[in-house]
Amino acid sequence: MLVENIKLCLTGLMANKIRTFLTMLGIIIGIAAMIAIMTVSDAMNSSVMNSMGSMGADKIEVFIMQKGYDESTSREMKTKDYFTDEMLDDLKQTFGNRISGIALSKDIGSSRIEKGKSYANIQLKGLNPTALKSENLSMLKGRSITEKDEETLSKIALVSDKYVEKIFGGDEKAALGSEIEVLVDNKYYTYTIVGVYQYIDSGMSAGFSQNDISTNVYIPFAVAKMQVEKGDLYDEFSLKAGEGTDPDTLCFEVQNYINTKYYEDNDAYESYAYSMKAQLKQMNSMLSTQKNAFMAIGAIALLVGGIGVMNIMIVSITERTREIGTRKALGATNNDIRLQFIIEAMVICLLGGIIGIITGLLFGMAATKVMGYQGTASVAGILACVLFSMAFGLFFGYYPANKAAKMNPIEALRYE
Amino acid sequence: MNDIIMSARDIRKSYNVGTENELEILHGIDLDVHKGEFVSIVGSSGSGKSTFMNILGLLDRPTSGAYTLNSIDVSKSTDDELSHIRNREIGFVFQTYNLIPRTSAIKNVELPMLYARVPERERRERAEMLLELVGMKERMHHTPDELSGGQKQRVAIARSLVNHPSMILADEPTGALDSATGRIVMDLFHKLHKENGITIVLITHSNELAEETERVVTLKDGHIITERAGLRYAG
Numbered sequence: 141m142l143v144e145n146i147k148l149c150l151t152g153l154m155a156n157k158i159r160t161f162l163t164m165l166g167i168i169i170g171i172a173a174m175i176a177i178m179t180v181s182d183a184m185n186s187s188v189m190n191s192m193g194s195m196g197a198d199k200i201e202v203f204i205m206q207k208g209y210d211e212s213t214s215r216e217m218k219t220k221d222y223f224t225d226e227m228l229d230d231l232k233q234t235f236g237n238r239i240s241g242i243a244l245s246k247d248i249g250s251s252r253i254e255k256g257k258s259y260a261n262i263q264l265k266g267l268n269p270t271a272l273k274s275e276n277l278s279m280l281k282g283r284s285i286t287e288k289d290e291e292t293l294s295k296i297a298l299v300s301d302k303y304v305e306k307i308f309g310g311d312e313k314a315a316l317g318s319e320i321e322v323l324v325d326n327k328y329y330t331y332t333i334v335g336v337y338q339y340i341d342s343g344m345s346a347g348f349s350q351n352d353i354s355t356n357v358y359i360p361f362a363v364a365k366m367q368v369e370k371g372d373l374y375d376e377f378s379l380k381a382g383e384g385t386d387p388d389t390l391c392f393e394v395q396n397y398i399n400t401k402y403y404e405d406n407d408a409y410e411s412y413a414y415s416m417k418a419q420l421k422q423m424n425s426m427l428s429t430q431k432n433a434f435m436a437i438g439a440i441a442l443l444v445g446g447i448g449v450m451n452i453m454i455v456s457i458t459e460r461t462r463e464i465g466t467r468k469a470l471g472a473t474n475n476d477i478r479l480q481f482i483i484e485a486m487v488i489c490l491l492g493g494i495i496g497i498i499t500g501l502l503f504g505m506a507a508t509k510v511m512g513y514q515g516t517a518s519v520a521g522i523l524a525c526v527l528f529s530m531a532f533g534l535f536f537g538y539y540p541a542n543k544a545a546k547m548n549p550i551e552a553l554r555y556e
Numbered sequence: 557m558n559d560i561i562m563s564a565r566d567i568r569k570s571y572n573v574g575t576e577n578e579l580e581i582l583h584g585i586d587l588d589v590h591k592g593e594f595v596s597i598v599g600s601s602g603s604g605k606s607t608f609m610n611i612l613g614l615l616d617r618p619t620s621g622a623y624t625l626n627s628i629d630v631s632k633s634t635d636d637e638l639s640h641i642r643n644r645e646i647g648f649v650f651q652t653y654n655l656i657p658r659t660s661a662i663k664n665v666e667l668p669m670l671y672a673r674v675p676e677r678e679r680r681e682r683a684e685m686l687l688e689l690v691g692m693k694e695r696m697h698h699t700p701d702e703l704s705g706g707q708k709q710r711v712a713i714a715r716s717l718v719n720h721p722s723m724i725l726a727d728e729p730t731g732a733l734d735s736a737t738g739r740i741v742m743d744l745f746h747k748l749h750k751e752n753g754i755t756i757v758l759i760t761h762s763n764e765l766a767e768e769t770e771r772v773v774t775l776k777d778g779h780i781i782t783e784r785a786g787l788r789y790a791g
Contacts, residue, residue, distance in 0.1 A: 144670055144676075148659075148663075151658070151659070152658065155658040156658075462652075462654060463654075463656055463657065465654075466650075466654040466655075466656065467656075467667070467671075468615075468639070469613065469615060469642060469648050469654075470642070470643065470648065470667055470668045470671060470715070471639050471640065471642050471643020471644070471668055471671040471672065471719075472639065472643075472671050473635075473636045473639040473640070473671075474635065474636070474639075475636075476639075476671060549615045550610050550615050550616055553615075553650070553654065
């Protein structure tokens with residue numbers, strides 16, 4: 141009976157293609173909007189979370205901030221305002237193994253290396269071993285920077301495979317051992333390339349053309365320190381919480397410790413620490429709020445679509461009053477009639493839902509592609525939409541179907 | 557007599573029961589129909605024949621009285637039970653054919669079997685057989701709007717027979733047809749009656765048609781006024 145009803149309903153819908161399509165349109169648009177939003181926001185979410193997560197949830201960033209927002213205390217940073225190596229050593233001693241490492245980096249600057257017609261944009265960075273480790277580089281060729289390089293102040297560099305592709309035509313062997321000369325602030329720096337790492341698109345370079353993407357050139361931290369002004373002064377550093385230490389608590393304690401000991405008397409600056417864990421949490425809730433807001437808009441579209449379905453169903457039932465009367469005379473029970481129209485509404489909504497899912501996926505994928513994210517279809521989302529549209533059919537089909545079921549057969553048969 | 561297939565006793569029907577303007581349309585009608593009989597119920601408009609037909613067809617309930625169909629006392633049946641009894645015991649033929657639009661003739665004929673939960677193959681076979689009986693087998697895949705009035709009515713007659721009903725209830729079956737086509741439909745009823753022993757109750761306002769049947773029951777103002785053999789019945 142169910143199968144018969146579905147078959148019957150499909151032939152009915154096929155016989156009235158335009159009306160069927162118009163009825164479905166609301167559902168199609170609603171579901172498509174939901175799916176597109178889900179796809180885009182899931183892609184954004186996972187991209188942001190990935191790039192933040194790769195930095196490590198146990199990471200704590202510490203930097204220098206102005207005290208208050210009062211203009212009168214505002215001034216340029218002086219030597220005494222910066223973090224120093226002594227302070228960092230003190231931190232290590234005080235917190236012991238609750239801090240598993242302190243990551244330091246120096247940005248020397250950005251530059252463009254040219255060779256013939258091709259060029260590569262680079263960022264020159266000095267990273268200490270802890271910082272380098274948290275970059276999670278996967279080495280394709282050669283070696284990484286070691287403690288020994290730091291001690292001996294080796295002028296070596298790690299470059300990305302993208303750089304090798306542009307400058308050496310992808311020949312990693314040729315790259316190893318050759319020199320890289322970087323011009324930053326009218327000064328030339330020369331390093332020997334000892335390793336090639338794999339560049340990973342973090343999604344942060346969205347909007348840049350592939351050619352203009354800037355990749356990092358890493359050099360030993362000790363070398364960088366010597367080569368820039370104020371090399372032993374830091375305006376930020378990050379630390380990793382040790383095994384079993386809650387980053388949020390540690391973050392709070394570190395900030396307190398530094399401020400009490402070193403910045404109590406400072407008139408303009410103090411330290412500020414935040415943990416990646418808290419940041420992740422905040423980001424997560426922000427993204428999900430945003431997603432929910434968009435979903436609500438999609439849901440409104442869907443609701444309007446559902447009301448459209450109900451409207452057409454009511455019209456259709458009025459149009460088919462005679463048919464309903466006939467069916468009743470021929471032995472259809474009220475339940476048979478109710479079932480018939482509920483199935484019809486559900487089939488309309490389900491078909492609309494499926495078309496909507498396909499449309500939504502196409503739009504969502506296209507949008508994520510344009511935005512440079514990795515788009516994946518959310519299976520749970522699609523399933524939810526399928527179930528949701530069937531539920532919609534049931535909900536908005538029930539009232540008209542019930543109306544049809546309760547028709548008086550005599551009046552229905554007489555209906556002109 | 558145990559070959560009585562349908563028996564109505566003291567059927568009364570009132571509207572607006574319990575209010576000031578209570579109106580009794582049927583004033584206690586007694587009617588028996590025997591198995592294999594071809595009976596016509598004739599009356600002008602306002603005679604109560606439509607009301608009586610609705611009661612005979614289980615589309616409406618009498619205010620009082622007893623109605624037995626194929627030994628089933630239907631007075632106390634629920635709506636769903638009435639649907640099932642209609643489905644199995646009564647074959648409706650309407651003046652306006654009432655075929656389901658945009659649905660092929662064979663699907664239309666299968667419909668009552670669908671509600672009787674007859675398996676698909678059996679449905680198809682029986683529908684084809686009956687369409688052949690009414691001479692519509694060639695057009696079984698046509699939809700109603702591709703058929704003429706007479707053809708539609710023949711499909712409707714096939715549909716009325718599918719569940720082996722106790723009786724066919726034909727309400728002005730030739731009312732919308734020209735006389736030549738109407739003749740074909742009436743001949744079909746006679747053939748079904750004679751050759752297949754089908755019980756038929758014909759409701760009509762036309763005395764001329766009524767006289768062709770085995771027994772003519774004349775209704776006036778909610779009473780049966782005469783009951784006699786048809787004058788031109790060719791038994």
